[in-house]
Amino acid sequence: QSSLPKELREKYVLTRGIGTGVCGEVKLAFERSTCRKLAVKIINKKNFKSEGTATRNAKTEIEILQRVDHPCLIKTEDFYQTDDSYYIVLELMEGGELFQKVKSQQQLKESVAKLYFYQMLKAVQYLHSNGIIHRDLKPENILLSSQEDVCLIKVTDFNQSRILEEASLMRTLCGTPSYLAPEVFTHASTTGYGLAVDAWSLGVLLFVCLGGYPPFHESFGHQSITDQIIRGEFTMVPSKWKHVSDQAKDVVRKLLVVDPSKRMTIEEALQHPWLQDRDMMDTAHRLMYPSGDAAATAAVQVERLATRKRGRDEGDEEEE
Numbered sequence: 001q002s003s004l005p006k007e008l009r010e011k012y013v014l015t016r017g018i019g020t021g022v023c024g025e026v027k028l029a030f031e032r033s034t035c036r037k038l039a040v041k042i043i044n045k046k047n048f049k050s051e052g053t054a055t056r057n058a059k060t061e062i063e064i065l066q067r068v069d070h071p072c073l074i075k076t077e078d079f080y081q082t083d084d085s086y087y088i089v090l091e092l093m094e095g096g097e098l099f100q101k102v103k104s105q106q107q108l109k110e111s112v113a114k115l116y117f118y119q120m121l122k123a124v125q126y127l128h129s130n131g132i133i134h135r136d137l138k139p140e141n142i143l144l145s146s147q148e149d150v151c152l153i154k155v156t157d158f159n160q161s162r163i164l165e166e167a168s169l170m171r172t173l174c175g176t177p178s179y180l181a182p183e184v185f186t187h188a189s190t191t192g193y194g195l196a197v198d199a200w201s202l203g204v205l206l207f208v209c210l211g212g213y214p215p216f217h218e219s220f221g222h223q224s225i226t227d228q229i230i231r232g233e234f235t236m237v238p239s240k241w242k243h244v245s246d247q248a249k250d251v252v253r254k255l256l257v258v259d260p261s262k263r264m265t266i267e268e269a270l271q272h273p274w275l276q277d278r279d280m281m282d283t284a285h286r287l288m289y290p291s292g293d294a295a296a297t298a299a300v301q302v303e304r305l306a307t308r309k310r311g312r313d314e315g316d317e318e319e320e
């Protein structure tokens with residue numbers, strides 16, 4: 001306890017480790033004044049590559065962590081740092097990492113995978129609408145709020161995240177264009193493609209949740225994992241996928257598209273037939289907005305009306 005910042009020690013009691021991460025660990029903590037249980041993520045500064053990027057990354061990450069406000073994004077309660085570590089006080093996510101749930105070939109029930117995937121889409125939709133690309137979406141960075149299958153999920157670890165610097169692009173375009181490369185003007189450098197990397201990662205996450213194994217892996221066949229990814233070559237092993245609906249497979253196939261300009265976007269994924277599932281959406285919104293406060297309820301109503309309207313537009317014979 002001695003190496004902990006004094007203010008941290010005065011406000012919280014840190015106990016056992018509850019999760020392991022490549023860049024640090026997570027400890028269970030109790031807030032002295034309220035006895036509330038919390039998590040403290042300890043990030044060793046020396047884990048970062050070079051001093052320069054480390055400090056900049058960490059500043060960006062801390063700024064993002066303190067700025068984001070969405071039910072499916074981890075919320076920080078407090079933040080401390082010493083010369084060699086960052087201490088981030090977070091809400092406790094008793095279900096742990098999605099990684100633990102899907103490793104050892106455990107396939108999730110399709111309804112559970114859909115509930116989690118919908119929440120991941122909403123979290124990433126929120127990040128993108130705030131000009132933030134996550135860039136490191138993986139099962140270790142998806143936390144579950146409880147051991148129950150039906151639970152809230154939260155995206156965490158913004159270490160690789162980037163805030164889209166539209167400003168720097170605007171400055172660039174003010175100068176003389178004569179020496180600028182074509183991609184500076186095309187999609188590649190503006191929000192377009194940047195955001196698409198998160199759509200790909202969500203495709204990999206959905207594949208793992210539905211199939212219980214990763215789409216690209218060094219142990220598959222003769223190709224390196226990089227070649228498999230560059231070629232977008234993955235296999236849906238029948239024994240694992242025969243019970244998975246065609247609509248679910250369609251979402252995976254439209255996200256794991258190599259050409260970012262042809263890849264399904266987050267918005268399009270949210271409109272995909274597989275996700276037009278009112279029961280799932282009601283459950284998700286009940287988990288995301290438990291207080292049922294007015295604004296949230298309004299948001300839910302808007303979403304449901306939109307879904308209902310879409311259904312009518314598409315000749316949805318089902319009566320309301």
Ligand SMILES: C/C(=N\NC(=N)N)c1ccc(NC(=O)c2cc3cccc([N+](=O)[O-])c3[nH]2)cc1
Nearest residue numbers: 018019026039041092093094096097156157159
């Ligand atoms: C902000 C961040 N990482 N940032 C970074 N690596 N630069 C970050 C990364 C991971 C976490 N993980 C947890 O909060 C976390 C992991 C885990 C496992 C079992 C049980 C619990 N829990 O809260 O009960 C857990 N919480 C929380 C924050």
